[in-house]
Amino acid sequence: MHWLLSRLLVLALALSVLGSLPAGPGTAPLHLGPAAAHAQDAQAPLTEEDFEAWERTARRAERALDDAKASNQAFxxxxxxxxxxxxLFQAEQGRNSDRIETLEAQIASLGTPAEGxxxxxxxxxRRAELNAQYQTLxxxxxxxxxxxxRASGLISQVDHLLRExxxxxxxxxxPSPVNPTHVVKALEDARMIVRILIGEVSSSLNLRSDRVLFLDNLPSIAILVALAGLLLVRGRGWFQKLVDWLVANRPGSERLFVVAMIISVGQVLLPMIGIAFLVAALQLTSMFGSSGEEILLTLPFMGAAFFGARWLGGQTFPKMDNWPRTLDLPPRERVRGRFYFNSLGVMVALAILISNLTDLFALGTATGAVFAFPVIVMTALCLAGIARLLIASGGEQHAFETQDDRDEVDERGFLQSMIYIVGRICLVxxxxxxxxAVLGYTRAAVSLTLAPGLSIALLALVTFLQRLSMGLFQMFAPAGRTGTGLAAVLVNFAIMIASLPFFALIWGARWADLTEIWATVREGFKVGDTSISPSVFMIFVIVFLGGYLLTRIIQGAMRSSVLPRTSLDPGARNAVDSGLGYVGIFASAMVAISVAGLDLSNLAIVAGALSVGIGFGLQNIVQNFVSGLILLIERPVTEGDWIEVGSVMGTVRKISVRATTVETFDRTNVVVPNSDLVTGQVTNWTRGSLTGRLILTVGVAYGTDTRKVAEILQEVAEEHPLVIVNPPPTVVFQGFGADSLDFEIRxxxxxxxxxxxxxxxxxxxxxxxxxxxGIEIPFAQRDIWLRNPEALGGGSVPVPAAEIASTAPIEPDANPEIPSEDDE
Structure with a gap:
């Protein structure tokens, strides 16, 4: 890793040189209007002068809207x-609210005198004094x-005008960009731009002061140019080698994949630092005029477009087969995808440059259309290539053999279907x-080509961030658990929601439109006299979660420290623990509602009306809920009890609010509604005591000494270790059965x-x-007599009566042609 250390040293040197550069010219302070100046002192209340200033501003805005002649920038x-x-007005509405509520309570407490x-x-x-204070506030x-x-209405009118x-x-x-006249004019403008830029450089070279400044800054310029060249040429390759080394040495490791994904961002950062060094070096030369300086400031945005697109292409169409990817494409198709992404980055960079040149040199509409036309065509080709790859990746999911296959599309199939649809739209x-563009609709053509390309790039970035978040959750997930839980899904959903404003900006939305939506959300909405806003919601959520967490902490302390030291049985401990949980959650909700300032009194009538319908529609659930509370309070059944309810017999494993889980003896869990345990007949074999009676029946043959049998059975019962001797076992001679003498052991x-x-x-x-x-345990015997035995032998062979009699235990009605003894 020595090569990585050397690269880090180079980067540190570059940053130190960049930090030592002289600062640019300062910016002039902005002139603050009355509203902006007053906003600096947010604590000061609005005065009469402020409202007069607002009146002048409002009238000026109304006149401008009526004329509708001002420029977009002015609006x-x-x-x-x-x-x-x-x-300011929003803040003023909440000023002195506590004092106003106090005055209202004071006035209400005085009441009004009765008539006469x-x-x-x-x-x-006193009432007049309080009313005067109240009116003043x-x-x-x-x-x-x-x-x-009024301000909200004027803002809506301005937005409507700008959108139109x-x-x-x-x-x-x-103008059409393919018109030869317009092409000639665009070439002349291009030569004019080049002459202006060359002229600015020539003027700087002819000035002695600029040459002296250039020579003074030459060492810094040389270092910055060298560092810029190094980072632009080799910077991306350093991080690419590091990523390849991590993935190649530990294939299949989820942690290393996450680390490699994070490190891969350096493929954009180092080239961007190189561009910053290059711009700084060119600015130090002092050879560029105002136009050249403006173009230099455009280079970082152009570099970000190119290197960002190149990095996203590598993430979407990776070189390595084992790199996680969304599109299932062969290596050859992935090469094409990277080429299209790189070309798309070049086109976006050129679009930024053309837009800057058009504004900087006040080029005509025809020249702008001619300059933009090649970019539009090349962007369309790149977009079409990417669209074909999306269709090829997602089209396989649409080849269903049967309707059942179509109905069983999983999450992966849905994603591939969406990719297929996006590809089709982009192709169109x-x-x-x-x-x-050929017909002259240049702005519409730019939106039809660049907007889908930028949207695909943003989707690629969102996919990368979602995959990275899933990897981070997987990395820090406890042993034996995956990182695809609810929290990871919510984070991915939040990433998608956060990207929606950027999609809106790509497709033509104004930043002011987004800020207006956010302002509307911040102001909230009214429910009766209660205002629901994100701040109120966040306060409610934070307080409720805090109370819920405190409840769980108290439950854990009670469960581990307090309850085991009491004389309560396990069922009672569970009841106390569950009761604390319900009380804590209810108290947390009430405290959160109070702290958030939610007044739900106006919803009482609506809630009462809804409760009637809910009572009829959910009466079984409510009945089971109340029964669950009764079970936790009275505890006729507790966890660990052996119960029998209806046809279910087993051990109680869990008592929840709605139902009770019973584990049967064949290790299956049966969910029994709590109402069956409260209103039905329940046999609890182990409630209060584990002792229970067991009855065994024994039959002996006729002629046996009954007292000897009773003595043997008594000895057998008393010998068993689980049998209690007080009260002693009992042997009961039940009576004379059809086949035996019947005894019972209790x-x-x-x-x-x-x-x-x-x-x-x-x-x-x-x-x-x-x-x-030598005592016999008999079994049932029957003597079967056959009527017309010759029928069994077909009438030719008589059957002796001695062979007909049988002592085998034959069912009497086994053959309908053979009558039983009762039919005789």
């Missing part, structure tokens, strides 16, 4: 002044409200742009959770002890 300056006044009832002089004087507020509405002019200019037909615009187990295992072990032991004692 923009007028709009800026109106916006300043509107900001006399009032004391002191109360009347309310007067500037009312004037500010009226002036604010912009549309007229866009659709205005000018690339075809229309040159045609519009025992109390220490832990009913092991009931199945205890039942199994007891049955094993009973079978062993009865076998040792």
């Amino acid at each position: 923009e300056e007028l709009r800026t002044e109106l916006v300043d006044w509107r900001s 009832q006399a009032e004391s002089v002191d109360l009347s004087d 309310r007067k500037p507020v009312l004037l500010a409200i009226e002036a604010h509405a 002019r912009q549309q007229q200019r866009m659709l205005e037909r000018g 615009l690339a075809f229309l742009g040159p045609i519009a 025992v109390i187990l220490r832990d009913i959770n092991f009931g199945l295992g205890a039942r199994t072990e007891l049955n094993h032991r009973i079978a062993e002890r009865l076998a040792e004692a």
Whole structure:
């Protein structure tokens, strides 16, 4: 990495030389209008003189709008002044609001005397005094409200006028750039520009003072030119080598990809620093006049357009196959994509230069059209090439074999579909742009070609930032988790939202339009007497999140430190913990509403009407919610209990607000509505105590000594370790069954959770002890008598009766042709 250190040393030297350059001429202070001058002292209230100044400004604006003859620049300056006044009036509306509310409360507390009832002089004087103070404070507020509405109306009229002019200019037909007369005139203007620039340089060379200054600055100029050449020629390659080295040494590493993506930005930064050095060196020569200086100031913007487009092309159509990319294209197509992006950057740089030359030398409309025409054609070709690559990348997702395939388009398919649509639109615009230019619609042609190209470049930048954010989330995500969670999706969504103003500017929106939208958003909207604005919303969100975080901290402290030291069972601890969470969230919402200043009293009637409909539509959800609160408070069922509700039997794993999760014995989770646990019949096997009764039935053959059987069963029950001896197990002789003598063993187990295992072990032991004692456990037997047995043999072979009788346990109705004993 020695080569990287050497490059950093070169860069440090360049920055030190650039920092030692003399500062340029200072800028003259701007003249502040009355509104701007008053804005510097925002604490001072508006006076009568301020309102008089505003009246003069408003009348001047109204006259200008009525005439509609001023230039766009004059209207923009007028709009800026109106916006300043509107900001002052907006601030004035909230001045003394606390004092005004206090006076309103004081006046309301005095009340009004009833009709025909006399009032004391002191109360009347006090009311009059308070009313006078109230009117004094309310007067500037009312004037500010009226002036604010007037300013907003004037600003809207100015915006409407400027938008109409912009549309007229866009659709205005000018000279055709293919007209030979216009081409000749453009060539003459080009020669004129070159003569002016050469003349400025020649004049500077003939001046002795300029030559002396040039010789004095020659060492600095040489160093800056050398550094500029080094950074422009080699700077991008240094960072490209570093990125290639990182990716080649650790392929597939997400962290190194993120680092490489960040380092790749240096491919733009170093060349831009080189251009800054070059501009500084040329300015130090003092050989350029005013026109040359203006052109020099354009070079950084041209460099940013070219190197930015080159870097975006490398990110969108990367050289390396393992570099993350959105477009699935082969290497040959990616080479074409980089070429088109580089060419597009050159065209944007030329467009910036032509625009600057047109304004600087006051070129005619025909000359501007001729200069712009080659740029429009080349930009259209680049746009068409990029559009074909987008279509090739996204077109495969449109070849569906069946309707089911079309219905199962995933997120990737949607992205490819959007790429395909964007490519088609760009291809159409690339075809229309040159045609519009030939017909004389130069401004429309520029918008039809440059705007889509810049939009594609901005989309590439947004894609890079989104991919970088996903990589950063992946890098810092905890072990075992991916970085594609909700936070990463919200960040990517915020990046897309933040890019929308830039898209609007590309397609012709004015910056004033965006600031007006932001001002409208800042002012908010009215809900009753409550104003909802971003600041109010942010205060509400911050306070609520703070309360929510505090609630979680308290819950964690209670769960880990306080509750384990109490005598509460786990279910009660969970109930306390959940209750704290609900109370904390509710309190956080109430405090946030109060701090944000939201007055929701006017919504009470609407909320009452809505609650009726919600009650009918969501009554089951509300019923389950209330049942969940009852379960948490009364705790008839707690987590860890073994319950039986309806046909569901299992262990309670979680009690939430709406439903309870029960884990059955086959390890499946069953979600049971809370209302079933409150209003239905629930068997809780482990509530309060783990002990429970187990009943086993045993049948023995007739003729067995019943007392000996009872003694054996009693011994088996008392031997089991889970059986409680107090109360002792009980053996009950139930009676005489159809096939056996029936007994029951009734025992109390220490832990009913092991009931199945205890039942199994007891049955094993009973079978062993009865076998040792020679006691038979009978099974059901039936004697089957067949009617017309000769029918079984087809009537030819008689069946002896001895062979018909069977002792096998045959179901009586197994064959409908064979009657049972009951039919006999």
